Amino acid sequence: MTVTMAGALNRALADALADDPSVLVFGEDVGALGGVFRVTDGLADRFGETRVFDTPLAESGIVGTAIGMAMNGLRPVVEMQFDAFAYPAFEQITSHLAKLRNRTGGKVSLPVVIRVPYGGGIGGVEHHSDSSEAYYTHTPGLTVVTPGTPDDAYRLLRDSIASPDPVIFLEPKRRYWAKGELSGPAVPMDRALVRKTGSDVTLIAYGPMVATALETADAAVEEGWDVEVVDLRTLTPFDDETVCASVRKTGRAVVVHEASGFGGYGAEVVARVTERCFHHLHAPVLRVTGFDIPYPPPKLEEHHLPNVDRILDAVARLQWDDEVVEAYGA
Amino acid sequence: MVHTRERSLLPTAEPLSLLNKDGSPVADPPLAMPDDGVLLELHRRMVIGRRFDTQATALTKQGRLAVYPSSRGQEACQVGAVLALGAHDWLFPTYRDSVALVTRGVDPAGTLTLLQGGWHLGYDPYEHRVGPQCTPLATNTLHAVGFAHAARLKGEDTAALVMLGDGATSEGDTHEALNFAGVWQAPVVFLVQNNGYAISVPLSKQNAAPSLAHKGIGYGVPSVLVDGNDAAAVYAVVREALESGGPTLIEARTYRIEAHTNADDATRYRTSDEVAAWLDRDPVDRVESYLTSRGLLDATRKAAVAAEAEEFAAAVRARLNTDQEHDPASMFEHVYATPTRQLREQAAALAGETA
Numbered sequence: 001m002t003v004t005m006a007g008a009l010n011r012a013l014a015d016a017l018a019d020d021p022s023v024l025v026f027g028e029d030v031g032a033l034g035g036v037f038r039v040t041d042g043l044a045d046r047f048g049e050t051r052v053f054d055t056p057l058a059e060s061g062i063v064g065t066a067i068g069m070a071m072n073g074l075r076p077v078v079e080m081q082f083d084a085f086a087y088p089a090f091e092q093i094t095s096h097l098a099k100l101r102n103r104t105g106g107k108v109s110l111p112v113v114i115r116v117p118y119g120g121g122i123g124g125v126e127h128h129s130d131s132s133e134a135y136y137t138h139t140p141g142l143t144v145v146t147p148g149t150p151d152d153a154y155r156l157l158r159d160s161i162a163s164p165d166p167v168i169f170l171e172p173k174r175r176y177w178a179k180g181e182l183s184g185p186a187v188p189m190d191r192a193l194v195r196k197t198g199s200d201v202t203l204i205a206y207g208p209m210v211a212t213a214l215e216t217a218d219a220a221v222e223e224g225w226d227v228e229v230v231d232l233r234t235l236t237p238f239d240d241e242t243v244c245a246s247v248r249k250t251g252r253a254v255v256v257h258e259a260s261g262f263g264g265y266g267a268e269v270v271a272r273v274t275e276r277c278f279h280h281l282h283a284p285v286l287r288v289t290g291f292d293i294p295y296p297p298p299k300l301e302e303h304h305l306p307n308v309d310r311i312l313d314a315v316a317r318l319q320w321d322d323e324v325v326e327a328y329g330a
Numbered sequence: 331m332v333h334t335r336e337r338s339l340l341p342t343a344e345p346l347s348l349l350n351k352d353g354s355p356v357a358d359p360p361l362a363m364p365d366d367g368v369l370l371e372l373h374r375r376m377v378i379g380r381r382f383d384t385q386a387t388a389l390t391k392q393g394r395l396a397v398y399p400s401s402r403g404q405e406a407c408q409v410g411a412v413l414a415l416g417a418h419d420w421l422f423p424t425y426r427d428s429v430a431l432v433t434r435g436v437d438p439a440g441t442l443t444l445l446q447g448g449w450h451l452g453y454d455p456y457e458h459r460v461g462p463q464c465t466p467l468a469t470n471t472l473h474a475v476g477f478a479h480a481a482r483l484k485g486e487d488t489a490a491l492v493m494l495g496d497g498a499t500s501e502g503d504t505h506e507a508l509n510f511a512g513v514w515q516a517p518v519v520f521l522v523q524n525n526g527y528a529i530s531v532p533l534s535k536q537n538a539a540p541s542l543a544h545k546g547i548g549y550g551v552p553s554v555l556v557d558g559n560d561a562a563a564v565y566a567v568v569r570e571a572l573e574s575g576g577p578t579l580i581e582a583r584t585y586r587i588e589a590h591t592n593a594d595d596a597t598r599y600r601t602s603d604e605v606a607a608w609l610d611r612d613p614v615d616r617v618e619s620y621l622t623s624r625g626l627l628d629a630t631r632k633a634a635v636a637a638e639a640e641e642f643a644a645a646v647r648a649r650l651n652t653d654q655e656h657d658p659a660s661m662f663e664h665v666y667a668t669p670t671r672q673l674r675e676q677a678a679a680l681a682g683e684t685a
């Protein structure tokens with residue numbers, strides 16, 4: 001069946017609501033409107049106002065009350081309207097959602113999913129295009145997930161709702177309307193996935209950049225490079241095994257994300273890969289990221305966002321002519 | 331006599347009370363006086379609570395606790411509110427509310443675990459229906475609202491009572507919580523212990539409204555102003571609020587006799603005259619005088635309660651004076667439901683260091 005990513009997410013929510021009476025969906029405009037991206041379209045009608053409802057407009061309130069509800073045995077799935085509008089909830093997320101299991105020695109479980117449409121590329125004006133993943137991945141106790149395809153959006157959201165741990169579910173809003181089959185491989189939530197195999201270089205991507213990385217792999221054929229693409233899917237906990245197996249095989253890697261590079265999630269990926277695969281590397285692991293600037297206005301965002309050319313340029317810089325490496329191998 | 335006060339969005343101009351500061355009953359009481367049995371229990375629990383508090387302060391001076399925020403002077407709030415709670419109700423306390431916890435039946439050593447520093451929490455919240463002691467100010471208000479709303483959705487007859495301070499009423503979460511509670515008509519009681527200070531900052535720099543209880547009207551939440559040193563009145567208003575089935579904001583006017591914590595120097599921001607005036611309004615003395623004048627509390631019973639309090643404190647002392655082992659491996663537990671590979675590796679590395 002062919003669906004958009006938004007449609008796949010809608011289906012996942014509907015199936016979870018139908019399967020488990022403790023699942024609730026709430027947030028801003030998620031009821032009658034179906035969410036500003038229509039991800040909750042029709043759910044309030046089908047499941048009623050006690051299961052799917054609009055809340056007062058207050059993000060800390062949404063997450064804080066979700067914590068209380070989860071303590072009382074429910075499984076809230078809440079929506080933040082946009083990435084930057086989740087910041088008012090940051091204290092509840094970092095000080096409580098992430099820590100309560102540990103604080104209570106496992107007595108309190110918080111199966112809360114916070115859905116956050118994130119990233120740029122939709123011509124959004126200021127505050128509508130942030131890639132905020134690193135704020136969450138830096139917080140132990142959170143699981144941070146971001147799908148790259150409609151099929152994975154369905155599967156990962158179902159898995160996130162079933163998870164006993166709190167999940168920050170980052171939805172790449174520029175891919176909401178991308179279509180795909182609901183029939184991909186059944187991969188456990190915490191595993192990365194090789195989306196395309198190749199022998200020369202590994203592109204490590206997630207969320208909105210998975211499609212860009214796959215396009216790059218196609219374009220690279222003309223340049224004579226056989227590119228492998230790894231889709232991280234779950235950013236934390238990190239799947240070192242899948243990523244390192246790929247990099248050890250290819251000996252070269254580029255990490256791609258929309259977020260600013262400095263102190264970004266990609267820095268962690270580069271560090272982990274370097275620490276674990278150093279002797280297999282023919283070149284430093286490079287990053288292609290957004291610049292270290294506040295997210296630019298829509299008329300300029302194309303210059304900020306990583307694209308195929310920029311990724312190909314990075315691949316070209318991976319010391320392909322290094323005689324020493326050629327001679328002695330890695 | 332049954333009093334049915336109409337629930338009003340605005341509080342009374344003067345705090346509601348049942349007992350004057352000398353322990354005499356107020357003329358024309360605005361609330362129903364609790365039963366004698368309740369009053370005796372309020373007294374007993376306040377005496378034990380105060381002794382526990384003094385013991386905890388002493389243990390801090392001896393280095394057994396990392397820090398202790400005393401609630402001396404606030405016993406009427408802590409005990410009155412907790413005794414008003416039903417067995418199915420939930421309490422969402424702060425760092426200040428150790429006396430409330432032990433009154434609820436939480437193990438006293440477990441109550442002090444956070445402050446002793448061995449772990450962040452020393453009890454199972456589900457055992458006595460007490461949320462974790464909350465340090466980030468006002469964040470627990472939203473947990474209480476969510477919990478109470480969930481109970482409503484599940485068809486359970488459970489209310490939640492959240493404790494917060496005067497300073498915490500300035501935090502955004504308090505306002506979001508009052509608003510959510512009003513919109514959802516959640517069965518939740520906000521008990522503001524207005525002890526006059528947020529560490530050093532006096533109420534005058536915190537609030538411009540006629541009272542903290544006045545804030546309820548902005549959210550459609552009925553509000554009550556009560557004398558926070560009158561345990562009978564606190565008990566009565568919390569009971570009323572719990573039975574209403576909807577949200578209530580209660581401001582209890584009280585005073586923190588000790589410094590903010592043992593690490594604070596209160597002489598930098600308040601006078602001893604001010605403290606003396608509040609010592610004169612002591613909440614324990616007040617109930618004691620009333621019960622004595624009614625002939626309900628004689629010397630024998632007073633001595634028995636005092637002895638019980640001593641025993642309670644001695645047990646706490648013994649528990650806290652025992653050196654405890656703190657297993658470093660525990661840091662890695664319960665970060666996620668299933669330990670991640672990375673955490674297992676880090677735990678093993680630390681175990682190697684400490685072996």
Ligand SMILES: Cc1ncc(C[n+]2csc(CCOP(=O)(O)OP(=O)(O)O)c2C)c(N)n1
Nearest residue numbers: 426465466467495496497498525527528529
């Ligand atoms: C969000 C937040 N900001 C600051 C602090 C530091 N802090 C701890 S207690 C306190 C004062 C709180 O005053 P109040 O709410 O009146 O409660 P009280 O301590 O008087 O019981 C402050 C500023 C904190 N714990 N949380």
Ligand SMILES: [Mg+2]
Nearest residue numbers: 495496527528
């Ligand atoms: Mg205070």
